[in-house]
Amino acid sequence: MAHYFVSFTQLRQQPTILVDSTGLGATLVLAHWRGAATPEPLRDDTSAGSVLRALHAPATPGLEAAAVSANHFDVDGFVGVWSLLHPEAALRHEALLRLTATLGDFRELDWNNPLSEQALKLVCWLNAKEKELFYPPFGAPAVRRREDEASADKFEWFLPAFGAILENPDLGRAEWEPEYNRMRAARAIMQSxxxxxxxxxxxxxxxxxxxxxxxxxxxxxxxxxxxxxxxxxxxxxxxxxxxxxxxxxxxxxxxxxxxxxxxxxxxxxxxxxxxxxxxxxxxxxxxxxxxxxxxxxxxxxxxxxxxxxxxxxxxxxxxxxxxxxxxxxxxxxxxxxxxxxxxxxxxxxxxxxxxxx
Incomplete structure:
Protein backbone atom coordinates (compact mmCIF):
# COMPACT_ATOMS: atom_id res chain seq x y z
CA MET A 1 0.00 0.00 0.00
CA ALA A 2 1.23 3.49 -0.84
CA HIS A 3 1.60 5.79 2.16
CA TYR A 4 1.09 9.55 2.28
CA PHE A 5 1.89 12.24 4.84
CA VAL A 6 -0.70 14.09 6.91
CA SER A 7 -0.29 16.84 9.47
CA PHE A 8 -0.32 15.74 13.10
CA THR A 9 -3.46 17.82 13.55
CA GLN A 10 -5.22 15.32 11.23
CA LEU A 11 -4.13 12.27 13.27
CA ARG A 12 -7.63 11.06 14.17
CA GLN A 13 -9.24 11.75 10.82
CA GLN A 14 -8.07 8.44 9.29
CA PRO A 15 -6.01 5.38 10.31
CA THR A 16 -2.51 6.81 10.77
CA ILE A 17 1.00 5.55 11.46
CA LEU A 18 2.80 7.85 13.90
CA VAL A 19 6.58 8.23 13.57
CA ASP A 20 8.97 9.59 16.23
CA SER A 21 6.00 10.84 18.25
CA THR A 22 3.32 9.70 20.63
CA GLY A 23 -0.37 10.48 20.50
CA LEU A 24 -3.76 8.95 21.10
CA GLY A 25 -5.50 7.48 18.11
CA ALA A 26 -2.53 6.18 16.13
CA THR A 27 -2.95 2.85 14.35
CA LEU A 28 0.76 2.06 14.73
CA VAL A 29 3.50 3.89 16.63
CA LEU A 30 7.10 3.69 15.40
CA ALA A 31 9.03 5.79 17.88
CA HIS A 32 11.93 5.46 20.30
CA TRP A 33 10.37 7.89 22.77
CA ARG A 34 10.33 6.65 26.34
CA GLY A 35 7.18 4.65 26.90
CA ALA A 36 6.03 4.79 23.27
CA ALA A 37 3.76 1.97 22.12
CA THR A 38 6.20 0.69 19.51
CA PRO A 39 5.75 -3.08 19.01
CA GLU A 40 8.56 -4.89 20.78
CA PRO A 41 10.01 -6.57 17.64
CA LEU A 42 10.32 -3.14 16.01
CA ARG A 43 12.10 -1.31 18.82
CA ASP A 44 15.30 0.37 17.70
CA ASP A 45 17.69 3.09 18.87
CA THR A 46 16.17 5.55 16.39
CA SER A 47 12.61 5.97 15.23
CA ALA A 48 13.81 5.67 11.64
CA GLY A 49 15.34 2.34 12.64
CA SER A 50 11.93 1.15 13.87
CA VAL A 51 10.42 2.16 10.54
CA LEU A 52 13.09 0.22 8.66
CA ARG A 53 12.42 -2.82 10.85
CA ALA A 54 8.73 -2.50 10.02
CA LEU A 55 9.52 -2.43 6.31
CA HIS A 56 11.20 -5.80 6.77
CA ALA A 57 8.02 -7.06 8.46
CA PRO A 58 5.20 -6.03 6.09
CA ALA A 59 2.64 -8.11 8.00
CA THR A 60 3.02 -5.84 11.05
CA PRO A 61 -0.49 -4.97 12.32
CA GLY A 62 -1.24 -1.32 11.57
CA LEU A 63 1.30 -0.99 8.78
CA GLU A 64 -1.59 -1.17 6.31
CA ALA A 65 -2.70 2.34 7.36
CA ALA A 66 -2.03 4.71 4.48
CA ALA A 67 -1.54 7.97 6.38
CA VAL A 68 1.75 8.79 8.13
CA SER A 69 2.38 11.65 10.55
CA ALA A 70 4.76 13.13 13.13
CA ASN A 71 4.36 15.88 15.71
CA HIS A 72 7.68 17.57 14.94
CA PHE A 73 10.36 17.73 12.28
CA ASP A 74 13.89 16.49 12.87
CA VAL A 75 16.34 14.32 10.95
CA ASP A 76 15.37 11.02 12.60
CA GLY A 77 11.63 11.56 12.31
CA PHE A 78 11.90 12.82 8.75
CA VAL A 79 13.99 9.84 7.66
CA GLY A 80 11.37 7.56 9.20
CA VAL A 81 8.45 9.27 7.48
CA TRP A 82 10.30 9.40 4.14
CA SER A 83 11.15 5.70 4.40
CA LEU A 84 7.49 4.73 4.81
CA LEU A 85 6.60 6.76 1.73
CA HIS A 86 9.51 5.32 -0.30
CA PRO A 87 10.02 1.78 1.04
CA GLU A 88 12.01 0.32 -1.84
CA ALA A 89 14.53 3.17 -1.90
CA ALA A 90 14.68 3.16 1.91
CA LEU A 91 15.61 -0.52 2.08
CA ARG A 92 18.16 -0.06 -0.71
CA HIS A 93 19.81 2.71 1.31
CA GLU A 94 19.06 1.26 4.75
CA ALA A 95 22.60 1.42 6.16
CA LEU A 96 23.03 5.05 5.09
CA LEU A 97 19.63 6.09 6.42
CA ARG A 98 20.37 4.44 9.77
CA LEU A 99 23.64 6.38 10.04
CA THR A 100 21.88 9.59 9.05
CA ALA A 101 19.18 9.18 11.71
CA THR A 102 21.74 8.38 14.39
CA LEU A 103 23.83 11.42 13.51
CA GLY A 104 20.77 13.64 13.47
CA ASP A 105 19.46 12.55 16.86
CA PHE A 106 22.48 11.49 18.92
CA ARG A 107 25.15 13.56 17.10
CA GLU A 108 27.23 10.34 16.94
CA LEU A 109 29.05 9.24 13.78
CA ASP A 110 31.59 6.48 13.25
CA TRP A 111 34.11 8.18 11.02
CA ASN A 112 35.57 4.81 10.04
CA ASN A 113 32.29 3.79 8.44
CA PRO A 114 32.58 4.14 4.64
CA LEU A 115 29.13 5.78 4.55
CA SER A 116 29.95 8.40 7.19
CA GLU A 117 30.76 11.17 4.69
CA GLN A 118 27.47 10.62 2.85
CA ALA A 119 25.50 10.66 6.10
CA LEU A 120 27.15 13.93 7.11
CA LYS A 121 26.34 15.50 3.74
CA LEU A 122 22.68 14.47 4.03
CA VAL A 123 22.33 15.86 7.56
CA CYS A 124 24.10 19.09 6.61
CA TRP A 125 21.79 19.49 3.62
CA LEU A 126 18.69 18.92 5.74
CA ASN A 127 19.91 21.39 8.35
CA ALA A 128 20.86 24.07 5.81
CA LYS A 129 17.59 23.90 3.88
CA GLU A 130 15.56 23.84 7.09
CA LYS A 131 17.19 27.06 8.30
CA GLU A 132 17.02 28.69 4.87
CA LEU A 133 13.37 27.98 4.16
CA PHE A 134 11.74 27.63 7.57
CA TYR A 135 12.91 28.00 11.18
CA PRO A 136 15.61 26.21 13.22
CA PRO A 137 14.84 23.30 15.56
CA PHE A 138 12.70 24.37 18.53
CA GLY A 139 12.14 27.69 16.76
CA ALA A 140 8.40 27.36 16.13
CA PRO A 141 7.43 29.73 18.98
CA ALA A 142 9.42 32.48 17.27
CA VAL A 143 7.11 32.22 14.26
CA ARG A 144 4.09 32.12 16.59
CA ARG A 145 3.02 28.61 15.61
CA ARG A 146 2.85 25.26 17.37
CA GLU A 147 5.51 22.77 16.26
CA ASP A 148 3.01 19.99 15.58
CA GLU A 149 1.24 22.28 13.11
CA ALA A 150 4.15 24.31 11.68
CA SER A 151 6.36 21.29 11.05
CA ALA A 152 3.94 19.98 8.43
CA ASP A 153 5.23 22.65 6.04
CA LYS A 154 8.73 21.22 6.39
CA PHE A 155 7.58 17.69 5.64
CA GLU A 156 5.64 18.85 2.60
CA TRP A 157 8.76 20.48 1.15
CA PHE A 158 11.39 17.89 2.09
CA LEU A 159 9.49 14.69 1.31
CA PRO A 160 9.55 15.12 -2.49
CA ALA A 161 13.03 16.70 -2.53
CA PHE A 162 15.07 14.30 -0.39
CA GLY A 163 15.18 11.29 -2.72
CA ALA A 164 17.28 13.04 -5.37
CA ILE A 165 19.82 14.19 -2.78
CA LEU A 166 19.97 10.71 -1.26
CA GLU A 167 20.79 9.24 -4.67
CA ASN A 168 23.22 12.01 -5.63
CA PRO A 169 24.38 14.27 -2.76
CA ASP A 170 26.27 16.53 -5.18
CA LEU A 171 22.93 17.95 -6.28
CA GLY A 172 22.77 19.68 -2.91
CA ARG A 173 26.44 20.62 -2.63
CA ALA A 174 25.80 24.37 -2.53
CA GLU A 175 23.65 23.88 0.56
CA TRP A 176 25.54 21.19 2.49
CA GLU A 177 29.14 22.16 1.74
CA PRO A 178 29.59 25.11 4.19
CA GLU A 179 28.40 23.15 7.23
CA TYR A 180 30.09 19.98 5.98
CA ASN A 181 33.46 21.76 5.74
CA ARG A 182 32.93 23.27 9.19
CA MET A 183 32.30 19.79 10.61
CA ARG A 184 35.35 18.31 8.90
CA ALA A 185 37.56 21.06 10.32
CA ALA A 186 36.13 20.44 13.78
CA ARG A 187 36.63 16.70 13.39
CA ALA A 188 40.29 17.30 12.56
CA ILE A 189 40.66 19.09 15.90
CA MET A 190 38.94 16.23 17.72
CA GLN A 191 41.36 13.78 16.11
CA SER A 192 44.47 15.90 16.77
Whole structure:
Protein backbone atom coordinates (compact mmCIF):
# COMPACT_ATOMS: atom_id res chain seq x y z
CA MET A 1 0.00 0.00 0.00
CA ALA A 2 1.23 3.49 -0.84
CA HIS A 3 1.60 5.79 2.16
CA TYR A 4 1.09 9.55 2.28
CA PHE A 5 1.89 12.24 4.84
CA VAL A 6 -0.70 14.09 6.91
CA SER A 7 -0.29 16.84 9.47
CA PHE A 8 -0.32 15.74 13.10
CA THR A 9 -3.46 17.82 13.55
CA GLN A 10 -5.22 15.32 11.23
CA LEU A 11 -4.13 12.27 13.27
CA ARG A 12 -7.63 11.06 14.17
CA GLN A 13 -9.24 11.75 10.82
CA GLN A 14 -8.07 8.44 9.29
CA PRO A 15 -6.01 5.38 10.31
CA THR A 16 -2.51 6.81 10.77
CA ILE A 17 1.00 5.55 11.46
CA LEU A 18 2.80 7.85 13.90
CA VAL A 19 6.58 8.23 13.57
CA ASP A 20 8.97 9.59 16.23
CA SER A 21 6.00 10.84 18.25
CA THR A 22 3.32 9.70 20.63
CA GLY A 23 -0.37 10.48 20.50
CA LEU A 24 -3.76 8.95 21.10
CA GLY A 25 -5.50 7.48 18.11
CA ALA A 26 -2.53 6.18 16.13
CA THR A 27 -2.95 2.85 14.35
CA LEU A 28 0.76 2.06 14.73
CA VAL A 29 3.50 3.89 16.63
CA LEU A 30 7.10 3.69 15.40
CA ALA A 31 9.03 5.79 17.88
CA HIS A 32 11.93 5.46 20.30
CA TRP A 33 10.37 7.89 22.77
CA ARG A 34 10.33 6.65 26.34
CA GLY A 35 7.18 4.65 26.90
CA ALA A 36 6.03 4.79 23.27
CA ALA A 37 3.76 1.97 22.12
CA THR A 38 6.20 0.69 19.51
CA PRO A 39 5.75 -3.08 19.01
CA GLU A 40 8.56 -4.89 20.78
CA PRO A 41 10.01 -6.57 17.64
CA LEU A 42 10.32 -3.14 16.01
CA ARG A 43 12.10 -1.31 18.82
CA ASP A 44 15.30 0.37 17.70
CA ASP A 45 17.69 3.09 18.87
CA THR A 46 16.17 5.55 16.39
CA SER A 47 12.61 5.97 15.23
CA ALA A 48 13.81 5.67 11.64
CA GLY A 49 15.34 2.34 12.64
CA SER A 50 11.93 1.15 13.87
CA VAL A 51 10.42 2.16 10.54
CA LEU A 52 13.09 0.22 8.66
CA ARG A 53 12.42 -2.82 10.85
CA ALA A 54 8.73 -2.50 10.02
CA LEU A 55 9.52 -2.43 6.31
CA HIS A 56 11.20 -5.80 6.77
CA ALA A 57 8.02 -7.06 8.46
CA PRO A 58 5.20 -6.03 6.09
CA ALA A 59 2.64 -8.11 8.00
CA THR A 60 3.02 -5.84 11.05
CA PRO A 61 -0.49 -4.97 12.32
CA GLY A 62 -1.24 -1.32 11.57
CA LEU A 63 1.30 -0.99 8.78
CA GLU A 64 -1.59 -1.17 6.31
CA ALA A 65 -2.70 2.34 7.36
CA ALA A 66 -2.03 4.71 4.48
CA ALA A 67 -1.54 7.97 6.38
CA VAL A 68 1.75 8.79 8.13
CA SER A 69 2.38 11.65 10.55
CA ALA A 70 4.76 13.13 13.13
CA ASN A 71 4.36 15.88 15.71
CA HIS A 72 7.68 17.57 14.94
CA PHE A 73 10.36 17.73 12.28
CA ASP A 74 13.89 16.49 12.87
CA VAL A 75 16.34 14.32 10.95
CA ASP A 76 15.37 11.02 12.60
CA GLY A 77 11.63 11.56 12.31
CA PHE A 78 11.90 12.82 8.75
CA VAL A 79 13.99 9.84 7.66
CA GLY A 80 11.37 7.56 9.20
CA VAL A 81 8.45 9.27 7.48
CA TRP A 82 10.30 9.40 4.14
CA SER A 83 11.15 5.70 4.40
CA LEU A 84 7.49 4.73 4.81
CA LEU A 85 6.60 6.76 1.73
CA HIS A 86 9.51 5.32 -0.30
CA PRO A 87 10.02 1.78 1.04
CA GLU A 88 12.01 0.32 -1.84
CA ALA A 89 14.53 3.17 -1.90
CA ALA A 90 14.68 3.16 1.91
CA LEU A 91 15.61 -0.52 2.08
CA ARG A 92 18.16 -0.06 -0.71
CA HIS A 93 19.81 2.71 1.31
CA GLU A 94 19.06 1.26 4.75
CA ALA A 95 22.60 1.42 6.16
CA LEU A 96 23.03 5.05 5.09
CA LEU A 97 19.63 6.09 6.42
CA ARG A 98 20.37 4.44 9.77
CA LEU A 99 23.64 6.38 10.04
CA THR A 100 21.88 9.59 9.05
CA ALA A 101 19.18 9.18 11.71
CA THR A 102 21.74 8.38 14.39
CA LEU A 103 23.83 11.42 13.51
CA GLY A 104 20.77 13.64 13.47
CA ASP A 105 19.46 12.55 16.86
CA PHE A 106 22.48 11.49 18.92
CA ARG A 107 25.15 13.56 17.10
CA GLU A 108 27.23 10.34 16.94
CA LEU A 109 29.05 9.24 13.78
CA ASP A 110 31.59 6.48 13.25
CA TRP A 111 34.11 8.18 11.02
CA ASN A 112 35.57 4.81 10.04
CA ASN A 113 32.29 3.79 8.44
CA PRO A 114 32.58 4.14 4.64
CA LEU A 115 29.13 5.78 4.55
CA SER A 116 29.95 8.40 7.19
CA GLU A 117 30.76 11.17 4.69
CA GLN A 118 27.47 10.62 2.85
CA ALA A 119 25.50 10.66 6.10
CA LEU A 120 27.15 13.93 7.11
CA LYS A 121 26.34 15.50 3.74
CA LEU A 122 22.68 14.47 4.03
CA VAL A 123 22.33 15.86 7.56
CA CYS A 124 24.10 19.09 6.61
CA TRP A 125 21.79 19.49 3.62
CA LEU A 126 18.69 18.92 5.74
CA ASN A 127 19.91 21.39 8.35
CA ALA A 128 20.86 24.07 5.81
CA LYS A 129 17.59 23.90 3.88
CA GLU A 130 15.56 23.84 7.09
CA LYS A 131 17.19 27.06 8.30
CA GLU A 132 17.02 28.69 4.87
CA LEU A 133 13.37 27.98 4.16
CA PHE A 134 11.74 27.63 7.57
CA TYR A 135 12.91 28.00 11.18
CA PRO A 136 15.61 26.21 13.22
CA PRO A 137 14.84 23.30 15.56
CA PHE A 138 12.70 24.37 18.53
CA GLY A 139 12.14 27.69 16.76
CA ALA A 140 8.40 27.36 16.13
CA PRO A 141 7.43 29.73 18.98
CA ALA A 142 9.42 32.48 17.27
CA VAL A 143 7.11 32.22 14.26
CA ARG A 144 4.09 32.12 16.59
CA ARG A 145 3.02 28.61 15.61
CA ARG A 146 2.85 25.26 17.37
CA GLU A 147 5.51 22.77 16.26
CA ASP A 148 3.01 19.99 15.58
CA GLU A 149 1.24 22.28 13.11
CA ALA A 150 4.15 24.31 11.68
CA SER A 151 6.36 21.29 11.05
CA ALA A 152 3.94 19.98 8.43
CA ASP A 153 5.23 22.65 6.04
CA LYS A 154 8.73 21.22 6.39
CA PHE A 155 7.58 17.69 5.64
CA GLU A 156 5.64 18.85 2.60
CA TRP A 157 8.76 20.48 1.15
CA PHE A 158 11.39 17.89 2.09
CA LEU A 159 9.49 14.69 1.31
CA PRO A 160 9.55 15.12 -2.49
CA ALA A 161 13.03 16.70 -2.53
CA PHE A 162 15.07 14.30 -0.39
CA GLY A 163 15.18 11.29 -2.72
CA ALA A 164 17.28 13.04 -5.37
CA ILE A 165 19.82 14.19 -2.78
CA LEU A 166 19.97 10.71 -1.26
CA GLU A 167 20.79 9.24 -4.67
CA ASN A 168 23.22 12.01 -5.63
CA PRO A 169 24.38 14.27 -2.76
CA ASP A 170 26.27 16.53 -5.18
CA LEU A 171 22.93 17.95 -6.28
CA GLY A 172 22.77 19.68 -2.91
CA ARG A 173 26.44 20.62 -2.63
CA ALA A 174 25.80 24.37 -2.53
CA GLU A 175 23.65 23.88 0.56
CA TRP A 176 25.54 21.19 2.49
CA GLU A 177 29.14 22.16 1.74
CA PRO A 178 29.59 25.11 4.19
CA GLU A 179 28.40 23.15 7.23
CA TYR A 180 30.09 19.98 5.98
CA ASN A 181 33.46 21.76 5.74
CA ARG A 182 32.93 23.27 9.19
CA MET A 183 32.30 19.79 10.61
CA ARG A 184 35.35 18.31 8.90
CA ALA A 185 37.56 21.06 10.32
CA ALA A 186 36.13 20.44 13.78
CA ARG A 187 36.63 16.70 13.39
CA ALA A 188 40.29 17.30 12.56
CA ILE A 189 40.66 19.09 15.90
CA MET A 190 38.94 16.23 17.72
CA GLN A 191 41.36 13.78 16.11
CA SER A 192 44.47 15.90 16.77
CA UNK A 193 46.89 15.88 19.69
CA UNK A 194 45.13 19.01 21.00
CA UNK A 195 42.22 16.84 22.13
CA UNK A 196 42.25 14.01 24.62
CA UNK A 197 39.62 11.89 26.32
CA UNK A 198 39.11 10.26 29.68
CA UNK A 199 36.47 7.54 29.83
CA UNK A 200 34.55 6.31 32.87
CA UNK A 201 32.42 3.47 31.47
CA UNK A 202 31.01 2.43 34.86
CA UNK A 203 29.11 5.74 35.07
CA UNK A 204 28.63 6.33 31.34
CA UNK A 205 30.81 9.47 31.40
CA UNK A 206 33.34 10.64 28.83
CA UNK A 207 35.46 13.73 29.47
CA UNK A 208 36.62 15.63 26.39
CA UNK A 209 39.48 18.11 26.70
CA UNK A 210 39.76 20.30 23.60
CA UNK A 211 40.83 23.93 23.14
CA UNK A 212 37.59 25.57 21.96
CA UNK A 213 33.87 24.73 21.80
CA UNK A 214 33.04 22.69 18.71
CA UNK A 215 29.91 21.66 16.78
CA UNK A 216 28.07 18.70 18.23
CA UNK A 217 28.62 16.44 15.22
CA UNK A 218 32.36 16.62 15.91
CA UNK A 219 32.24 16.89 19.71
CA UNK A 220 29.88 13.93 20.19
CA UNK A 221 31.21 11.94 17.24
CA UNK A 222 33.50 9.72 19.34
CA UNK A 223 31.15 9.45 22.35
CA UNK A 224 29.09 6.44 21.21
CA UNK A 225 28.44 4.14 24.15
CA UNK A 226 28.57 7.01 26.66
CA UNK A 227 25.61 9.05 27.89
CA UNK A 228 27.20 11.95 29.79
CA UNK A 229 29.76 14.31 28.26
CA UNK A 230 31.91 16.71 30.26
CA UNK A 231 33.46 19.16 27.80
CA UNK A 232 36.52 20.98 29.11
CA UNK A 233 37.79 23.93 27.08
CA UNK A 234 40.80 26.21 27.52
CA UNK A 235 40.41 29.01 30.02
CA UNK A 236 38.59 26.76 32.51
CA UNK A 237 35.34 26.68 30.55
CA UNK A 238 33.09 23.66 31.05
CA UNK A 239 29.74 22.19 30.10
CA UNK A 240 28.26 18.90 31.23
CA UNK A 241 25.45 17.33 29.21
CA UNK A 242 23.23 14.28 29.40
CA UNK A 243 22.97 13.05 25.83
CA UNK A 244 19.67 12.37 24.09
CA UNK A 245 20.47 8.66 24.43
CA UNK A 246 19.00 8.80 27.95
CA UNK A 247 15.83 10.67 26.98
CA UNK A 248 14.63 7.90 24.68
CA UNK A 249 14.27 4.13 25.06
CA UNK A 250 17.63 2.98 23.76
CA UNK A 251 17.36 -0.54 22.36
CA UNK A 252 20.99 -1.50 21.70
CA UNK A 253 22.31 -1.39 25.27
CA UNK A 254 21.23 -0.82 28.87
CA UNK A 255 21.72 2.64 30.35
CA UNK A 256 21.82 4.28 33.74
CA UNK A 257 18.94 6.65 34.51
CA UNK A 258 19.37 10.39 34.48
CA UNK A 259 19.95 11.94 37.88
CA UNK A 260 18.97 15.44 39.01
CA UNK A 261 21.97 17.74 38.76
CA UNK A 262 21.08 20.02 41.65
CA UNK A 263 23.48 18.28 44.06
CA UNK A 264 26.38 18.59 41.62
CA UNK A 265 25.53 22.24 40.96
CA UNK A 266 25.46 22.91 44.70
CA UNK A 267 28.90 21.34 45.14
CA UNK A 268 30.38 23.31 42.26
CA UNK A 269 28.80 26.52 43.53
CA UNK A 270 30.43 25.91 46.90
CA UNK A 271 33.80 25.86 45.12
CA UNK A 272 33.08 28.63 42.60
CA UNK A 273 34.56 32.02 43.47
CA UNK A 274 33.60 33.87 40.30
CA UNK A 275 30.45 35.99 40.16
CA UNK A 276 28.63 33.35 38.13
CA UNK A 277 26.60 30.42 39.42
CA UNK A 278 26.27 26.87 38.18
CA UNK A 279 22.81 26.18 36.73
CA UNK A 280 21.19 23.05 35.31
CA UNK A 281 18.22 21.82 33.32
CA UNK A 282 15.69 19.26 34.59
CA UNK A 283 16.15 15.57 33.74
CA UNK A 284 13.14 15.69 31.42
CA UNK A 285 14.88 18.12 29.06
CA UNK A 286 16.01 16.42 25.85
CA UNK A 287 19.64 17.31 26.60
CA UNK A 288 20.08 18.72 30.12
CA UNK A 289 23.05 21.04 30.49
CA UNK A 290 24.98 21.99 33.60
CA UNK A 291 26.97 25.18 33.02
CA UNK A 292 27.97 28.50 34.47
CA UNK A 293 25.06 30.88 34.04
CA UNK A 294 24.95 33.99 31.94
CA UNK A 295 21.91 35.25 30.11
CA UNK A 296 19.41 32.40 30.18
CA UNK A 297 19.40 30.16 27.11
CA UNK A 298 16.16 29.21 25.42
CA UNK A 299 15.58 25.71 24.07
CA UNK A 300 16.72 26.60 20.55
CA UNK A 301 19.99 28.03 21.94
CA UNK A 302 20.60 24.96 24.12
CA UNK A 303 20.02 22.70 21.12
CA UNK A 304 22.39 24.75 18.94
CA UNK A 305 26.09 23.86 18.77
CA UNK A 306 28.33 24.71 21.75
CA UNK A 307 30.39 27.06 19.56
CA UNK A 308 27.23 29.09 18.96
CA UNK A 309 26.66 30.04 22.61
CA UNK A 310 28.82 31.74 25.28
CA UNK A 311 30.62 29.41 27.70
CA UNK A 312 32.04 31.21 30.71
CA UNK A 313 35.30 30.84 32.61
CA UNK A 314 35.17 29.15 36.01
CA UNK A 315 37.46 29.65 38.99
CA UNK A 316 37.62 25.84 39.32
CA UNK A 317 40.54 24.06 37.68
CA UNK A 318 39.87 21.41 35.05
CA UNK A 319 41.35 18.72 37.28
CA UNK A 320 39.08 19.61 40.21
CA UNK A 321 36.02 19.98 37.98
CA UNK A 322 36.56 16.51 36.57
CA UNK A 323 37.16 15.04 40.02
CA UNK A 324 33.95 16.56 41.37
CA UNK A 325 31.86 15.35 38.43
CA UNK A 326 33.27 11.83 38.63
CA UNK A 327 32.84 11.66 42.41
CA UNK A 328 29.21 12.84 42.15
CA UNK A 329 28.17 10.23 39.63
CA UNK A 330 30.16 7.39 41.18
CA UNK A 331 28.51 8.00 44.53
CA UNK A 332 24.99 8.42 43.16
CA UNK A 333 25.21 5.49 40.74
CA UNK A 334 26.92 3.11 43.18
CA UNK A 335 23.76 1.12 43.96
CA UNK A 336 22.07 1.50 40.56
CA UNK A 337 22.36 -1.05 37.78
CA UNK A 338 21.94 -0.20 34.08
CA UNK A 339 18.86 -1.54 32.32
CA UNK A 340 16.71 -0.93 29.26
CA UNK A 341 13.37 0.88 29.20
CA UNK A 342 13.41 3.05 32.29
CA UNK A 343 10.07 4.78 32.80
CA UNK A 344 10.02 8.44 33.74
CA UNK A 345 8.45 7.45 37.06
CA UNK A 346 11.37 5.09 37.75
CA UNK A 347 13.87 7.78 36.77
CA UNK A 348 12.30 10.28 39.17
CA UNK A 349 12.13 7.72 41.98
CA UNK A 350 15.75 6.63 41.39
CA UNK A 351 16.86 10.26 41.51
CA UNK A 352 15.17 10.80 44.86
CA UNK A 353 16.60 7.59 46.31
CA UNK A 354 20.11 8.36 45.02
CA UNK A 355 20.05 11.68 46.85
CA UNK A 356 18.91 9.96 50.05
CA UNK A 357 21.83 7.52 50.09
Missing amino acids: SATHYTRYPDIGLIVVHTPEPLPYYALFGPTAGFDIVLSCYSGQRYELEYKYTTWIDLESRPTLPRLPLDGLAARLNALETSARRWTFDPVTDTGPLLRLSGKGLNKAQRYADPDQRPIYASSISAEVAEQEVVAFFKQRYAAIRPKRYWSWAEIRETGVNAVAL
